[in-house]
Structure formats: structure tokens, C-alpha cells
Amino acid sequence: MAQPGVLTPQNEDFPRWYQDVVAKAEMADNGPVRGTMVIRPYGYAIWEHIQSEIDRRIKAAGAENAYFPLFIPESYLSREAEHVEGFSPELAVVTHAGGEQLSEPIVVRPTSETVIGEFMAKWVQSHRDLPLLLNQWANVVRWELRPRMFLRTSEFLWQEGHTAHATFEDAAAYARKIHHDVYNDFIQNVLGVQVYLGIKSKSERFAGATNTMTCEGIMRDGKALQMATSHELGQNFAKAFDIKFQDESGTSAYCYTTSWGASTRLIGGLIMSHGDDNGLVVPPRLAPIQAVVLAVRDEESVNNAAEEISRQLLAAGIRVRTDHGRGSFGRRVTDWEIKGVPIRVEVGPRDLAEGLVTLARRDTGEKVQVRLEEAPARIATMLEEIQESILAGSRSALASRTVDVSSIPEAAEAANEGFARLAWDLVKGEGEATLRTQAITVRCLQRGDGSMPDNEDEAGLVAIVAKSY
RNA sequence: CGGGAAGUAGCGCAGCUUGGUUAGCGCGCCUGGUUUGGGACCAGGAGGCCGCGGGUUCGAAUCCCGCCUUCCCGACCA
Incomplete structure (x- = not known):
């Protein structure tokens, strides 16, 4: 267990615990400008796994990746009345560039419905062009008044999907497909978090949407977190950007569009859903490091054994890190616990003499000794058990909360x-x-x-x- | 943006009330040695425009004004 003083206990001061974990697990640092953050390599590695898991699901749902500009003409925003009303207070606006004042201010995208709408209008002419299923991975800027690391930063990373459909029904069905097959599936089966799926009330809806769906999780302090959203935009943006098509009979009609997004906020959700007083708990399917092989002593025979085990784990498809650095055993254990690595493989001379290694689970703290040759298979199984156990824990937390x-x-x-x-x-x-x-x-x-x-x-x-x- | 707290070494803090030599402490860091089965120990060492800018003063970490940033509560939001 981590010694007192390493992290502030959750029940003593949850927000401070959160800050401690972000800093000590080396997830992120504050940036120099208000509300910005530097995502450190370990935090970014987690984001990369989130990206690849979500990206795979988005592609399976038929959408293709594209990239639209960071800069949007200010006039685009005002074309959809509710949209501009919702976003204008939090816009970052570029008024000067190239040493001169710009004739029209440029908005740094807070979301891309408008630019993408403009181009959808160019690309869609016939019902044969539909549905148009686009996604982009990007950064967006929203000048929020109360920044919090990962949960609400002035600039954040996300994926935003934008689609155009011929009918209301098709758009609604696709937004639901994304919500279930991409977001809920990822959040539940990779992030190990059980959420409520539902629609937002009118007052909580996305600015410009006709319907907003959400994944709502519960954090360990009893507060909710919106972890992903999908919007039906009706014909609001189609009318604002003139996204029209001709149907089989030659009649021209506006498209129905959708948009949907998930952001680096998911990392905040990960921290606050599973983390405990010893730090982060990363579910195996998400973990950049699934098992760390820890040489208990810095001795050649022990180090060699640790290297050999690592090789076997790597060959078994496990994401593994070897730690035979100098420094005390306890210190290194604590560091890996704070980072939430699912399994610690402790390799020491006493165990080795008997042909054993010790496996320690991050989620339960439980330790078992296993025969060296059985280690890879046991670890693979244990990773699955941990994944299930974390989800089960989230399920019962949601129910009891x-x-x-x-x-x-x-x-x-x-x-x-x-x-x-x-x-x-x-x-x-x-x-x-x-x-x-x-x-x-x-x-x-x-x-x-x-x-x-x-x-x-x-x-x-x-x-x-x-x-x- | 309103209310509250705070910025002094990488991190956590003391010093400020009552201005006065080379600004301290713990952890971390570097070197050497002993260690290593749950945050090791000894010895030596490096590291500071005391958040930024202005003012008061013979003299400012300390007093005054402005700004920036962080944290908490709220309103706004992924």
C-alpha cells in the first residue's frame, strides 16, 4: 500500500486526490495559458489506446476519417441561431494575423458542425451520395470559465463525427448505432465503466440539436460525468448550410444530420471511476502497460529472469514493461501502483529458487505465486479477470449510487x-x-x-x- | 464571470503580522558507498529575478496598487 502522504485520500479531499493522481501518475501538467494542459507521455499513451479503440468502432460503423480546418469564419457560426447562442460566450476569436487586423474575425473551432456543413453541401447532391458518414480527430477550443484537468480544459482533444442522411429515421438510427456500438461498447468493454444511456432534457441539449443522447457515469465521489454524446440535428444545420439532395423522383430535400463526440474527458472519467487511494486503476484492455515485470533485487540472475519473463509475455501478446532499475523495491511498487498497471510480476531470488514468480493484481491487491512456466498463461487469464472485475465493480457502484x-x-x-x-x-x-x-x-x-x-x-x-x- | 483560498528550488511548506547582512526546512535530484521481498541509509553536492509589472522606502519575499496563474464552491459546458 502507498505510504501516507503519497496521495491525499479520496474521502479526505476528493478534488485534491484527483489532482494528486494526475500529477503523480504523470498524466498531465498545467499549461502556461489558463485552462490548457500538457498531456504527458503516460497520459497520452492512454489517450492513444482510447483513440484506436474508438476509431476501430467508428470505422466498423461505416464512417471515414477526414480533417477540416481549425479556423472557421465567424460568420459560419451565426448561421444557426441556437448554435451561435450556445457557443459564442466560449469562443476564442482571432482578430489579427500576419501583422494586420483581419477583415472578418476567425473563430478557433469549438466544434465543427458549421465548416463540415459547408462542405457537406458541396459534396451532397444526390440520394446516392447519402448517407455521408464523416469523422475527424481534432483539437477544439472552448473558453470555459472553470477549467479542470481532462474534465474541462480550454483546449481539448476529441473525435467528432458528422453525418448527413436522406431521412429522419435513417439519421436517428445512425446516431443510436454510434451511441450503442461505439460509445457504450467502448466505455463498458474497454473503459470498464457502466453508464446510463438516455436522452437529454430540452434544457440540457446541444446547441442546435433536436435530440441529444448521453452516456452518464457515476464517479467515486457521487458526481455524474457525461462521457460521450450523440446528437440528432434534424434539418437545422442542413437548412443553415444548404445541405440538399435530389431523391429518386427528382425532388429536392434537405438532409437530416447528426453529430457525436467523445473527448479527453474520458481520461478524467477513467481516473474518477476506478481510481483508489493508491492511485489510478487502468483496465487491462486500455492499459498501455498491462504487466510490469519487477526485479525485486538488482542482481544479474534476477534481472535475467525478469527479462526472460518479459520476452515470454511480449510473445504472448501482452503489453509489458520490465523494471530492474535501481531504487528500493517499495518505491518502485508504489510508482507502478499510482500508474494503475493491472498486474505486477515480482521476480525475486527466493521465488526463483523454487521456480516461482509472484503476481500482484492492482485492482484487488491480491498476490499469488505461480510457476514460472505458467506465468504467461496465468497473466493472460488474470488480465481478463481484472477487466471483468473492474466492470462488475463499476456496475455495482452505479447500482448502489x-x-x-x-x-x-x-x-x-x-x-x-x-x-x-x-x-x-x-x-x-x-x-x-x-x-x-x-x-x-x-x-x-x-x-x-x-x-x-x-x-x-x-x-x-x-x-x-x-x-x- | 461571482464568492473564497493560494503562488517562495522539481514537489510540499516555513519566513511576511512588526521591512534590515550570504532566504530556510522536508521530500526529490546529482556524486560516492552501503542497500533493495512494500516509498532504504550515510557522506558530500547542485539547484531561487521569493508569480509578473509598477509604487513607497536609505533598504521589499515582507507594505501599497495593478495584472497573471492555480485550487475550492457556484453559474456556463465535453
Whole structure:
């Protein structure tokens, strides 16, 4: 276990614990400009795994990657009324370039619906051009008033998908496909986090959307985090950017568009979903380092054995790191624990003499001795067990942090610990406003059976409310 | 952007109230040695425009003004 003083305990000061983990796991540093961050190699390695897992799923859903410019003419933003209203307070605007004042200010993209809409209009003419399924990996800038590492930085990295469809139904179906097959699948099966899927209430919707779907997770301090969103944009952007096509009969019609995104915020979600007082806990499928082979003593025979085990693990397809650096055993153990490496393989002379190594699980702290020759297979199995166990833990955390209530005051009480679930009819309108005064918002709306509603107006919906990041 | 707290070595802090020689401490870092099965020890050493700019003063880490940044609570948001 980490010694006192390494990290602030979660129950003593959760925000400080979070800052400690970000710093001591070498995830990120603050940048020099307000709200910016430097993502360090270990944090970036995690992001690269997030990217490749999400990217694979996006491509499987049929979308292709492209890249659009960072700079957007300011006039583009104002073409969609709600969109500009929602984003203008947080825009970074370039007014000077090349030593001169620009005739039209340039906006640094806060999101790319507008530029991409402009080009979709050029590229779409016939129903045969549809659906048009695009995605880009990019940085965006939003001048948020209260930055927090990974959760809300002035500049962040994300993926934004943008699609155009011939019909409302096709657009709605695709947005749902992305939400389930890309976001929920990744968050659950790679990130090991159980979330609620639902739609946003009108007041929480994306600026310019007709419907917003969300993945809402619960953090270890009982606050909710929106971990990915998918939007149905109706014909709002199609009309603003003139994205039209001719159908089989030669009739011209506006497209229905969607957009959907997931960002470096997922790393914040990872930290706060699984992390404990010893630091980060990274699920094996996401971990840049799945197993660290630790030479207990800096002796040649031990180091050689550690190298040999590493080679075998690498050959077995496990992402492995060997640590036979100088420094005390305890220190090195603690460092790898803070970084959340799933399995530690301890190689020491006493074990070696008996043909054994010790495997230590990061998630449970449990240690087992195994025969050297069995190690690769045991580790492979154990990685799967850890992945499942982390998800199971997230599942039970979500369940135990969710309370069914039947009034606004009860919901307000329950929201101090996590999610409160109650009939949407009790919340709609005045209740939502009352909760908001206590920093509690409607995180999502679901059907009674937990499934995704078509829209806010369906009868019998339940609201899931909480305090959130 | 409102309320609160804070910026002194890589990190955590003391010093400031009551201005006064070479600004301290712990951890970390470097060198050498002894160590290494849960944050090791000894010895030696390096590292500071005391956040930035202005002011008061013979003299400012210390007092005054402005700005920047960070953290917490809130409003805004991925």
C-alpha cells in the first residue's frame, strides 16, 4: 500500500486526490495559458489506446476519417441561431494575423458542425451520395470559465463525427448505432465503466440539436460525468448550410444530420471511476502497460529472469514493461501502483529458487505465486479477470449510487450521494428549476425499462438526476 | 464571470503580522558507498529575478496598487 502522504485520500479531499493522481501518475501538467494542459507521455499513451479503440468502432460503423480546418469564419457560426447562442460566450476569436487586423474575425473551432456543413453541401447532391458518414480527430477550443484537468480544459482533444442522411429515421438510427456500438461498447468493454444511456432534457441539449443522447457515469465521489454524446440535428444545420439532395423522383430535400463526440474527458472519467487511494486503476484492455515485470533485487540472475519473463509475455501478446532499475523495491511498487498497471510480476531470488514468480493484481491487491512456466498463461487469464472485475465493480457502484425516489426534495437529498431516479412528470418544468438551484441537473431521461426513448415527449419517462462535473 | 483560498528550488511548506547582512526546512535530484521481498541509509553536492509589472522606502519575499496563474464552491459546458 502507498505510504501516507503519497496521495491525499479520496474521502479526505476528493478534488485534491484527483489532482494528486494526475500529477503523480504523470498524466498531465498545467499549461502556461489558463485552462490548457500538457498531456504527458503516460497520459497520452492512454489517450492513444482510447483513440484506436474508438476509431476501430467508428470505422466498423461505416464512417471515414477526414480533417477540416481549425479556423472557421465567424460568420459560419451565426448561421444557426441556437448554435451561435450556445457557443459564442466560449469562443476564442482571432482578430489579427500576419501583422494586420483581419477583415472578418476567425473563430478557433469549438466544434465543427458549421465548416463540415459547408462542405457537406458541396459534396451532397444526390440520394446516392447519402448517407455521408464523416469523422475527424481534432483539437477544439472552448473558453470555459472553470477549467479542470481532462474534465474541462480550454483546449481539448476529441473525435467528432458528422453525418448527413436522406431521412429522419435513417439519421436517428445512425446516431443510436454510434451511441450503442461505439460509445457504450467502448466505455463498458474497454473503459470498464457502466453508464446510463438516455436522452437529454430540452434544457440540457446541444446547441442546435433536436435530440441529444448521453452516456452518464457515476464517479467515486457521487458526481455524474457525461462521457460521450450523440446528437440528432434534424434539418437545422442542413437548412443553415444548404445541405440538399435530389431523391429518386427528382425532388429536392434537405438532409437530416447528426453529430457525436467523445473527448479527453474520458481520461478524467477513467481516473474518477476506478481510481483508489493508491492511485489510478487502468483496465487491462486500455492499459498501455498491462504487466510490469519487477526485479525485486538488482542482481544479474534476477534481472535475467525478469527479462526472460518479459520476452515470454511480449510473445504472448501482452503489453509489458520490465523494471530492474535501481531504487528500493517499495518505491518502485508504489510508482507502478499510482500508474494503475493491472498486474505486477515480482521476480525475486527466493521465488526463483523454487521456480516461482509472484503476481500482484492492482485492482484487488491480491498476490499469488505461480510457476514460472505458467506465468504467461496465468497473466493472460488474470488480465481478463481484472477487466471483468473492474466492470462488475463499476456496475455495482452505479447500482448502489442510484436511488429511486418519488419527490423533488427526496431527489435533492439523494443527489448528494449519486443518482436519483424519479418520474419525469414530477421533474419537468418547475422541478427541474428547483433542483438546479441546488446544483442538481437532469442527467438523462430513460424509459421505465431503462431503454432509450425516442424523444422527451414520450409518456412514462423517468428522469435520472445528479450533481455533475 | 461571482464568492473564497493560494503562488517562495522539481514537489510540499516555513519566513511576511512588526521591512534590515550570504532566504530556510522536508521530500526529490546529482556524486560516492552501503542497500533493495512494500516509498532504504550515510557522506558530500547542485539547484531561487521569493508569480509578473509598477509604487513607497536609505533598504521589499515582507507594505501599497495593478495584472497573471492555480485550487475550492457556484453559474456556463465535453
